[in-house]
Amino acid sequence: MSDPAIKVSHVSKQFGDTQVLRDISLEVAPGTVSCLIGPSGSGKSTLLRCMAFLEQATSGNIHIEGEPLGFTDGPGRKRQSPAELRRVRSKIGMVFQQFNLWPHMTALGNVSLALRRVRGMGRAEAEERAMKQLDKVGLKERAHHYPAQLSGGQQQRVAIARALALDPTIMFFDEPTSALDPELTGEVLSVMRELAAEGMTMVVVTHEIGFAASVGNRIAFLDGGRLLFHDTPEVVFAAPREPRLEQFLDTYLDRGAAMLK
Amino acid sequence: MSFDFAVILAKLPQILSGLGVTILIWIAGTLAAAVLGFVIATLRRFGGRPVDVLLQLPIEVLRGTPFLVQIFLLYFGGPYIGLRLDPWVAGLLGISIYGAAYYAEIFRAGYQSVPPGHVEAAECVGLTRNQIITAILLPEMALLVMPPSINMAVILLKETALLSLITVPEMTMTVQAIGSQQYAFVEALVILALVYWALVELANWLGRLAERNLSKLSA
Numbered sequence: 102m103s104d105p106a107i108k109v110s111h112v113s114k115q116f117g118d119t120q121v122l123r124d125i126s127l128e129v130a131p132g133t134v135s136c137l138i139g140p141s142g143s144g145k146s147t148l149l150r151c152m153a154f155l156e157q158a159t160s161g162n163i164h165i166e167g168e169p170l171g172f173t174d175g176p177g178r179k180r181q182s183p184a185e186l187r188r189v190r191s192k193i194g195m196v197f198q199q200f201n202l203w204p205h206m207t208a209l210g211n212v213s214l215a216l217r218r219v220r221g222m223g224r225a226e227a228e229e230r231a232m233k234q235l236d237k238v239g240l241k242e243r244a245h246h247y248p249a250q251l252s253g254g255q256q257q258r259v260a261i262a263r264a265l266a267l268d269p270t271i272m273f274f275d276e277p278t279s280a281l282d283p284e285l286t287g288e289v290l291s292v293m294r295e296l297a298a299e300g301m302t303m304v305v306v307t308h309e310i311g312f313a314a315s316v317g318n319r320i321a322f323l324d325g326g327r328l329l330f331h332d333t334p335e336v337v338f339a340a341p342r343e344p345r346l347e348q349f350l351d352t353y354l355d356r357g358a359a360m361l362k
Numbered sequence: 363m364s365f366d367f368a369v370i371l372a373k374l375p376q377i378l379s380g381l382g383v384t385i386l387i388w389i390a391g392t393l394a395a396a397v398l399g400f401v402i403a404t405l406r407r408f409g410g411r412p413v414d415v416l417l418q419l420p421i422e423v424l425r426g427t428p429f430l431v432q433i434f435l436l437y438f439g440g441p442y443i444g445l446r447l448d449p450w451v452a453g454l455l456g457i458s459i460y461g462a463a464y465y466a467e468i469f470r471a472g473y474q475s476v477p478p479g480h481v482e483a484a485e486c487v488g489l490t491r492n493q494i495i496t497a498i499l500l501p502e503m504a505l506l507v508m509p510p511s512i513n514m515a516v517i518l519l520k521e522t523a524l525l526s527l528i529t530v531p532e533m534t535m536t537v538q539a540i541g542s543q544q545y546a547f548v549e550a551l552v553i554l555a556l557v558y559w560a561l562v563e564l565a566n567w568l569g570r571l572a573e574r575n576l577s578k579l580s581a
Contacts, residue, residue, distance in 0.1 A: 155482050187488045195486040201479035205501045214497060215487035260483075267487055 104167035112161030136313035194264030254285030380536030391457030399465020424463035472503030512569030
């Protein structure tokens with residue numbers, strides 16, 4: 102049996118006196134989509150950030166395709182060298198809630214920068230590849246626009262293209278549609294659906310319960326820093342209900358019902 | 363009493379030589395100050411907490427004492443610890459160090475102005491720290507640090523006048539000497555003021571030009 106794409110072992114995270122994550126363990130199989138859901142403040146974004154080592158877990162370990170990320174294996178829990186961290190992290194593509202495009206570069210510049218600086222490609226080759234990625238997210242014509250000249254949905258699609266340009270085997274999405282107007286979320290979600298259909302391993306922190314239910318192979322439900330459920334959508338959304346999960350889902354159903362009135 | 367600028371202007375070659383020294387010390391001193399200030403701000407940002415705290419002290423001292431006192435200490439106090447400097451070496455060093463303290467603060471604000479997410483995004487695509495500084499942080503902060511940087515350059519130009527007090531043969535010393543020889547003190551001072559003002563206007567104009575080009579780049 103092959104290594105899981107991502108293995109989270111007993112991860113806890115403390116900010117000062119606040120316990121944000123409590124002893125979380127989970128595995129993500131290659132080629133699957135896991136959606137992290139839960140009320141705000143439940144720790145789902147922090148968990149994803151720990152999985153990308155943007156946040157250091159107070160205790161516990163993260164493995165990406167069998168290799169430790171951030172801290173070395175073995176006793177002492179030593180920090181990895183920056184070069185080693187970059188190497189292991191290169192398997193992950195990260196997409197942020199706030200897009201985090203670099204405002205002084207065009208869409209093409211954003212997507213091609215790492216190809217040139219990290220992969221050492223020449224300008225022409227890097228831009229050709231970047232152009233293909235922009236085409237994939239439907240933004241070839243916007244390649245020479247600056248982020249400020251793009252809509253939120255377009256910016257997020259550029260951010261996805263930027264992450265994909267380096268051929269990651271895993272993609273992390275941290276509330277990718279939360280900063281978008283409702284009518285712009287669709288274009289981002291459809292790009293993500295395509296990726297999932299291509300077999301990309303994905304971990305998605307989201308409030309889009311519909312997306313989680315239809316695209317997710319696994320749903321992880323966090324509450325108060327604890328992982329209460331990590332199972333298939335069928336089990337999580339239908340079968341034996343946990344009171345906190347029921348309450349959480351009800352608020353979404355109520356909102357849906359209110360919209361229909 | 364009447365003004366007679368002719369007696370001052372008759373010494374034009376001397377004045378121009380003084381002007382040359384002023385401009386040289388100003389440009390070299392400001393560049394050194396900006397580079398040193400950037401290095402200090404970068405060390406404070408990436409060097410960890412001890413380095414940050416350690417570097418804060420000299421900055422506080424340099425910003426909290428008059429420039430005149432600093433150059434007197436450097437030039438007249440230096441020999442007590444075996445540091446004997448030519449006047450104009452002391453002057454250039456003084457301007458560079460004094461300016462560096464302010465440029466360090468300007469660049470510190472610049473670093474703080476870049477959203478942390480922009481750096482995280484760069485880390486996630488595998489850029490090294492140096493690449494993040496040169497490709498992301500510096501260009502993103504450029505527009506923000508430009509106005510205070512020009513302002514500081516203007517202040518440093520005017521501070522070079524104080525170097526006359528440690529006998530650097532710059533413009534203020536030269537023109538005042540001519541004024542004394544010719545008994546035309548006030549005329550000398552008026553000419554001095556006009557030349558400094560012209561230089562400041564020139565610096566401001568160059569600054570605005572740079573700003574406009576930068577903002578065009580980051581449209």
